[in-house]
Each structure stands twice: as structure tokens, then as C-alpha cells.
Amino acid sequence: MDVLKKSIIFVGGKGGVGKSTSAAAIAWKAAAAGFKTLLISTDPAHNVGDIFSRKIGGEIKEIAKNLHALEIDPAVETDKYIRSVKANIKGAVHSHMMEEVHRQLDTAKASPGADEAALFDKLIHIILEERQHFDKLVFDTAPTGHTIRLLTLPELMGVWIEGLLEKRRKTNANYTQLLNDGEPREDPIYDVLRERQERFSKAREVLLDDELTGFIFVLNPERLPILETQKALELLHKYQLHVNTLIVNKVLPEEADGAFLKERKKHEKQYVKQIEETFPKQQLIYVPLFSRDIVDKQHLTLYSEFLQ
Numbered sequence: 248m249d250v251l252k253k254s255i256i257f258v259g260g261k262g263g264v265g266k267s268t269s270a271a272a273i274a275w276k277a278a279a280a281g282f283k284t285l286l287i288s289t290d291p292a293h294n295v296g297d298i299f300s301r302k303i304g305g306e307i308k309e310i311a312k313n314l315h316a317l318e319i320d321p322a323v324e325t326d327k328y329i330r331s332v333k334a335n336i337k338g339a340v341h342s343h344m345m346e347e348v349h350r351q352l353d354t355a356k357a358s359p360g361a362d363e364a365a366l367f368d369k370l371i372h373i374i375l376e377e378r379q380h381f382d383k384l385v386f387d388t389a390p391t392g393h394t395i396r397l398l399t400l401p402e403l404m405g406v407w408i409e410g411l412l413e414k415r416r417k418t419n420a421n422y423t424q425l426l427n428d429g430e431p432r433e434d435p436i437y438d439v440l441r442e443r444q445e446r447f448s449k450a451r452e453v454l455l456d457d458e459l460t461g462f463i464f465v466l467n468p469e470r471l472p473i474l475e476t477q478k479a480l481e482l483l484h485k486y487q488l489h490v491n492t493l494i495v496n497k498v499l500p501e502e503a504d505g506a507f508l509k510e511r512k513k514h515e516k517q518y519v520k521q522i523e524e525t526f527p528k529q530q531l532i533y534v535p536l537f538s539r540d541i542v543d544k545q546h547l548t549l550y551s552e553f554l555q
């Protein structure tokens with residue numbers, strides 16, 4: 248799998264197809280090969296900890312040799328995020344306005360999108376700063392729609408901030424003429440926005456760098472996952488994010504016996520054919536359906552042997 252050579256790997260896909268298992272197996276394999284690896288779960292319904300029978304949580308924790316893990320808790324991150332925004336605007340807003348601004352921010356905390364923005368900030372922090380401490384980052388993401396939003400945010404937020412900056416520049420220019428005899432004044436809000444914009448574009452560069460970052464989608468040989476994967480890949484493609492690897496997971500093994508499984512296998516063959524036709528450019532990795540769930544490191548090792 249070429250993608251295993253990248254230093255940042257995102258694993259996405261529809262709910263329940265095997266994202267967490269695949270991400271854990273990839274991280275497990277990388278760690279065994281001697282890479283200092285960080286496995287990050289961005290899914291609010293975490294299950295990475297289950298596989299390693301460890302409680303992971305919001306701080307980076309070493310869970311095996313060379314292997315570290317982190318489960319991002321959107322609620323905790325939102326709290327931290329709002330606190331940092333409050334700290335950032337201190338000094339930029341008149342003290343008598345502070346109470347009202349805080350009230351607005353606390354309302355914002357509960358608004359839709361706040362968790363996502365906070366998660367996104369954390370992600371950027373991992374990609375820009377935390378990466379320096381690791382050889383590999385493996386992201387286990389939430390089901391498809393969410394992942395796509397997350398990955399396309401640097402671009403969307405970039406455009407949005409550009410708009411805000413433009414407004415700010417105009418307002419400042421007007422004030423400057425009116426109040427300061429044309430002397431430019433300092434604007435802390437402008438600076439904060441500018442800094443965020445720089446971080447977004449740096450993160451975007453990393454995500455778009457084919458040498459550095461790889462995207463994997465996991466799917467099962469069934470009708471809906473194929474359709475959803477196709478849609479997701481097309482959308483990501485529009486944002487210049489190219490998914491070159493697909494893990495086709497839970498493929499019935501050839502030796503599956505009994506009339507029922509034989510019948511299922513017959514249908515599955517058509518879906519496998521459809522996958523090959525729909526994704527001619529992608530590397531396809533097949534992982535069989537095991538006779539039981541992947542619940543421990545032994546099973547994970549078995550699973551990871553298919554990820555060549």
C-alpha cells in the first residue's frame with residue numbers, strides 16, 4: 248500500500264465499514280515497523296480505545312511501543328476554544344462591552360458548528376505542531392459527511408476569513424482617514440484573523456501535499472457504501488484531495504460454506520466487480536470478513552497483514 252509510506256494518513260468511510268479497525272491496524276503496523284506513530288480519533292463515538300482495551304481520552308497516551316493515541320472530545324475542545332477566543336479578544340474590546348461579548352460567546356458555544364470549529368482547530372494544531380514529535384499521524388475519522396466537511400474546511404474557512412479581513416481593512420481605512428490624520432492604527436482583531444488565516448493555509452498545504460498526506464476510504468462490497476464512496480471521492484476531488492486507496496473490507500472468504508453464504512458470495516462478486524469498474528484509478532486492498540470482531544491486538548495483527 249503506497250499510502251502507508253505517507254506521514255499523514257486519513258481513514259474515512261461510511262458508518263460501520265471498518266474505519267476505526269483499519270486506522271488502528273495501519274497505526275499498529277507502522278509502530279511495529281519502528282515509526283513513532285500517533286493514532287487520532289476524531290469520531291465523537293470513539294472506539295479506538297476498545298480495540299486496545301485502554302481508556303485513551305483527550306491527552307496523548309502511549310498505548311504500545313512506538314504507538315500513541317488521542318481521542319478528541321469535541322465538547323472539551325469547544326470549551327477550550329471559547330476560552331481561547333475570550334483571551335484573544337481581551338484588550339481588543341472595551342471593558343464595559345466584555346460582559347456582553349462573553350455572553351454572546353457562551354451562546355456561540357451551544358450553536359451548531361461550534362464543535363466542528365473546535366475540532367478543526369485541534370486538528371490543525373496536530374497537523375502543524377504535534378506532527379513534529381511523530382513520524383506518522385493516522386486519523387480515524389467520523390462517518391463520511393463529517394470527514395468531508397472537516398477536510399474541506401481549510402478552504403471554506405480560508406474564503407470566509409478572507410472576506411472578514413477585507414471588511415476589516417476597509418473599516419480601518421475609513422477610520423484612519425477620519426480619526427488619525429491618515430496614520431494607520433493597530434488592529435488586534437485584524438491580527439488575530441490574519442494569524443488564523445495563515446494557519447489555515449499552512450494546514451491546507453499539508454493536506455494537499457501528495458508526498459506527505461494520503462487518504463484512504465474504507466467500504467464494504469455492498470450497494471450503498473459503493474455509492475456513498477463514489478460521491479465522497481468526487482466531492483473531495485473538487486477540493487484537490489485525491490483518494491488513491493480503498494480498503495474493501497469484510498469480503499466473504501472463498502471458503503465460506505453453506506447455501507446461504509454461497510448465495511451472498513455470488514451477489515458480493517457483482518459488487519466487487521462494480522467496485523473495480525467504479526474506481527479504476529484507486530489501489531484496492533481486500534480484507535476478508537473474519538469469523539469474529541477485531542477486538543484485540545492479535546486480531547489487529549491478523550487484519551494488518553492484509554494491508555500490504
Ligand SMILES: Nc1ncnc2c1ncn2[C@@H]1O[C@H](COP(=O)(O)OP(=O)(O)OP(=O)(O)O)[C@@H](O)[C@H]1O
Nearest residue numbers: 262263264265266267268497535536537539540541
Ligand atoms: N474484516 C472484519 N471482519 C470481522 N469484523 C470486522 C472486520 N472489520 C471490522 N469488523 C468489526 O466491525 C465493527 C465495526 O468496525 P469499526 O468500528 O472499525 O467501523 P467504523 O467504520 O469505525 O464504525 P463507525 O462508523 O461506527 O466509527 C467492529 O465490531 C469491528 O470489530
Ligand SMILES: [Mg+2]
Nearest residue numbers: 266267290294
Ligand atoms: Mg469508528
